Amino acid sequence: MVASREIDLLEQDFTGRGEAFFHVSGAGHEATAVLNHHLIAEDWLHVHYRDKALMIARGISIEMFFLATFSKDGSHSRGRQMNAHMSAPELNVLSLVGPVGNSALQAAGVAQVVKDHEARPIVLCALGDGMSQQGEVLEGIAHAVRDQLPVLFIVQDNAFAISTTTRGKTFYSTPAGDAQQFYDTPITRIDGRDALQSLEAFGSVVAQMRRDRKPQIVVFQVDRLSNHTNADDQRMYRTAEEIASVQAGGDPIIRLKQYLLEQGIEETELDAISEEIRLQVKADAHRAQRSAEPRAVYSAVKPLPVQLADFSREYRGDITTVAADSKPLTMLESIREVLRSQMERNQDVVLFGEDIEDPKGDVFGVTRGLSTSYGERVRNSPLAEASILGITIGQALAGKRPVAFLQFADFLPIAYNQIFAELGSMYWRTDGGWQAPVIVMITCGGYKPGLGPFHASSLEALAAHTPGVDVFMPSTAGDAAGLLNAAFESGRPTLFFYPKSCLNDRENATSDDIERHIVPIGSARFVRRGADITLVGWGNTVGLCAKAGAALAEFGVEADVIDLRSIVPWDIETVLESAERSGRLVVVHEDNNTAGFGAEVIASVSERATRKIESRRVTRPDTYVPFNFPNQLEVLPTYKRTLESAVCLLGGELNWELPASALKNSYLVEAIGSSPSDESITVVEWKIKPGDRIESGTLLAELEADKAAVELRSPVSGEVSELLVGEGELVKVGTHIVQVKTSDQDDSQALKQITRENPGQPIISGIEIGSNVAGNGRFATGGEAAPASAAARSAAVDIPGRQRNVEVGVFGVCGVKGSRIVSNREISQMCPEWAAEDIFKRTGIESRPWLADGESPIDIGAKAAERLLARTGVDFDRIGTIICATETPIMNTPASATLIQHRLKGARTGFLSAAYDVNAACSGYIYALQNAYDIICNEPDALVLVVTTEALSPRTDSADPQTAPIFGDAATATLVGAVSVLDGSVPMRARLFRPVLGANGEDGSILRVPANPAEFIYMDGPKVFVEAVRGMIESLERACAVAGIAVDNLDMIVPHQANQRIINAVRQRVRAPREKIFSNIRDNGNTSSSTIPLCLETIFSQDWSGRHLGLSAFGGGFTFGGAVLRVV
Incomplete structure (x- = not known):
């Protein structure tokens, strides 16, 4: 109780100083803590947001409250929940949310499951007097009573719902006075100002629940001793006298202290305990305030298997x-x-x-x-x-x-x-x-x-x-x-x-x-294939699209008909690919027009497409679905409206040849179902035969529908002309099954109800496929669809300070490794703690390249750049910037980038390309790529040469088992530019989406490469492992969010090749198959910032066109980076 109060006081202080932003006080409610004395580990708790004392008693740490107050990464929600809404799965403390009262139904659901548990657990549902009037609270109590569930509903009645007084306005306190029961459940009242009385009373209630397994309602009467929250000022609606009165007489801590003093306990002893608690609370707050900040997440769903x-x-x-x-x-x-x-x-x-x-x-x-x-x-x-x-x-x-x-x-x-x-x-x-x-x-x-x-x-x-x-x-x-x-x-x-x-x-x-049966989540389905127009539907509208596609085919137009079937997540790749081929997109859905999902489909396609795509929506107008069926067909999307929209996009004309009307003096009776969901019926037995005279209402047949038997009665009077369906025959609802001859005076035909859409036969003319969409598409007489651009796979991200609509690409990657190949056997001789086979088992590495005598990082970096320029045919003068990522420069000045430029420039003099280094350890390549990306977005005519060069072997202690087997030496060069900068003279290898970067600074006690070349690399392997796996996954998720693709939809993940255990852990955490994670660490080791470009060099040598690559890196510092490439 005292700890709870001290947390409140300190939270108030933090919010008053602007160091925290929200505070809810539990002052006056602390005596709920005594309930925990009667609880067992198997009990479940849905607490009230003022229940700090009870939660502390249950086992939630003081530090956790402050981690929540400061919305830190270590909090139970990683900073996502408001700090009053706690959760502790390990203690069966359920998660609380802002819409108060939601907890009652959940508590009933939990109790349904645990009622018969051998430990006889109960489920607490703590409520406020205001929230007790939520409809869902009353439903929750009703269900607990209905099924006799062991839910303990405790209404913490402090007489206020923020500023609204509640006396006489609740189910337990009515205008007629205090109710004694609710839904036949007795109401127990406990004075929550007296902790000792509460302890005894709760014990009696809980004991009875463990015996009879029935719900109980307790009204726990307390005083609210503080404002509702820090955003409230109770002096606006409570008098000074009232506030002073409740603080003097309603404080359970003061009353408990007074009792203890009366029992002979020294006040100095109690004060010492309070001071000890106060110091602990301050220490925990101090530690929490200085803990790590969370990273934003871009998805609310559990990762897909x-x-x-x-x-x-x-x-x-x-x-x-x-x-x-x-x-x-x-x-x-x-x-x-x-x-x-x-x-x-x-x-x-x-x-x-x-x-x-x-x-x-x-x-x-x-x-x-x-x-x-x-x-x-x-x-x-x-x-x-x-x-x-x-x-x-x-x-x-x-x-x-x-x-x-x-x-x-x-x-x-x-x-x-x-x-x-x-x-x-x-x-x-x-x-x-x-x-x-x-x-x-x-x-x-x-x-x-x-x-x-x-x-x-x-x-x-x-x-x-x-x-x-x-x-x-x-x-x-x-x-x-x-x-x-x-x-x-x-x-x-x-x-x-x-x-x-x-x-x-x-x-x-x-x-x-x-x-x-299994359908991958997020995958669409082709109903039919074509290249002239794309029709997309889901649910009922798929049939309309398919029928429209079949009608178009009769006139030489072939449609892609796509059943989206999974709306969230949805298959944008399939729809985009189809729309880019056809240049025309029609989306059909039953939901009303404004903010319907069709708008999302069309907007997403428009954002990502690289060619003009004409589009239409066929939807329900912004109204309700009427009961009158002809009106319903007018309002809902129909085959007629779908086909008309398609023909309009195709630049043609559409006329309808109306169906023939019924013969004079003849009525066709249709098969009916037992309910709107029936699709077909079977004629079980005819009750009439041709020539019979019948009246309106005569029983014609017994039918068996999908859901129930149906008696078919005649809607008209006349003579049976013909039975159109035999007994035992299965036909669709709406099929004509009997013809009746009627008199000249019979007007039943005019009264016949419309039961299905029948616009007639379409007559389509004037379509020239491809003529109306930016010169793309396909003519009905033949030809190929224009290929879709690779850039269509992701939306551009708007970065402040750069030109928009600049697409950035990678034009080549070239690597050079140290010329000395060092095997595990050689490492084991230098580091006796390792056997050669153990090195491979622990790291996945068999050999690694090291610099040979006389080689330097500048040598291999310049060589990689020279080879790349020669391979691409790009002249050095075209390079606008050289960025070198390295954590092993041979000197601080000149920078490695300028040393490499010096090797490349030959006899050139004067003002050449900009050149500078980036040191982000193993994340350096991604850091350099982001630099390059932003340069190009502001200077679309520029080319950037990104070089990585690393020589970690000279910095490795050969006797250190943590580092000796890991590192290799290598350099790479990557050419980056705008997609259009080389006018097709050099083929682009991949579209680059803007990389994402991050860091979580540490003091070098976990991982460091000292500035003094005489000192060795130090690495605390287990701690590095944890940071690396977490950081690379988060970087990958953030990069995918920028590129508009889910991690699950990447074709290949290219992680920094730190060691195979880290690579495997990343794969397992993202639940990717082995073949989806690229690894070349076996023969290269960890070459720091060079690992990812070495992987890309291999990938680009193969046919990976059209596929997405996710790059993810982690480095000392700690630094993180991620990027997405789409190979072209």
């Missing part, structure tokens, strides 16, 4: 393998069977949603049969979407793999607080300490009679705009199964939208080997 980014793994089923006595599975069936398969393999998979238990098995039948097979693991939820999400998040935090079901996407906003504030942010805000891999199944979309507002939206743009979640929307059964399996495998929170109009589509069914 490598196998889920491997496009070669894709398997969407093979219906040719389906047995003769079986049927291919529809999307509905494939989703159900994936759930069944996952539940069979993993006992932690649980399902929770409205109406998902048998016999209903979901309103669309998705879960039918699962509760019969798996019992309590499939449970109906209350009619409360926020509860569905909050409870499943709690279950996930406690170790389950829950699947939540929302009946319609239109109900997503009801649950959105839990999705945005909790599900999406959990991994990010706890730096992976807590994870909530909930899969949320959401039916979506329209295109069916019987649907309307709040039953036909898609809302994928809202989902896509939420950081930290994956968003999928398949259009076929195979993709649904593959993506759902991938969601389980990824361990990432996923919003899985499935269009109800696709659920029973048998034309896009899949095989029953569901366990094998």
